[in-house]
Amino acid sequence: MRRTDRxxxxxxxxxxxALHFSLRxxxxxxxxxxxxxxxxxxxxxxxxxxxxxxxxxxxVGLLNDALSPAxxxxxxxxxxxxxxxxxxxxxxxxxxxxxxxxxxxxxxxLFRNLVVALASGTLPPGxxxxxxxxxxxxxxxTAVIGVLVLWTFGRWMAIRHSDA
Numbered sequence: 001m002r003r004t005d006r007x008x009x010x011x012x013x014x015x016x017x018a019l020h021f022s023l024r025x026x027x028x029x030x031x032x033x034x035x036x037x038x039x040x041x042x043x044x045x046x047x048x049x050x051x052x053x054x055x056x057x058x059x060v061g062l063l064n065d066a067l068s069p070a071x072x073x074x075x076x077x078x079x080x081x082x083x084x085x086x087x088x089x090x091x092x093x094x095x096x097x098x099x100x101x102x103x104x105x106x107x108x109x110l111f112r113n114l115v116v117a118l119a120s121g122t123l124p125p126g127x128x129x130x131x132x133x134x135x136x137x138x139x140x141x142t143a144v145i146g147v148l149v150l151w152t153f154g155r156w157m158a159i160r161h162s163d164a
Contacts, residue, residue: 016040032137034145045087057083071120078115105146109139
């Protein structure tokens, strides 16, 4: 990757992190708002090895857990698993396809929320169906924003995407 592409790639990731902390709380209910921090992690793992994805997931999870100390550690575990599995999964699937990336963003959000809920013990009994609905809305909003980011900045980040 050329040096300018690397800087552009980092600029997009920093922009997503900044949007997470500045815009996300203004988009209404945070439970269905797109998770820009997770999106930045997933975009990073599209181009990384599984070990690097797990390390980045752990760092993102610790950052996320620092903001919600009630369930400290659950986010680190969940983001580590998502980072590792998404980086490993790119070898199995075609990472340059926008539809596959959208499905990755959706599934990553659902999986992360499920692991956080199970690891922290915050899943109310008998409410899994409602929680899945809310998580699906968050996953959908994250996937839509992620596909828009890849479609808009894909050349900047040297990520090829084919037409679906």
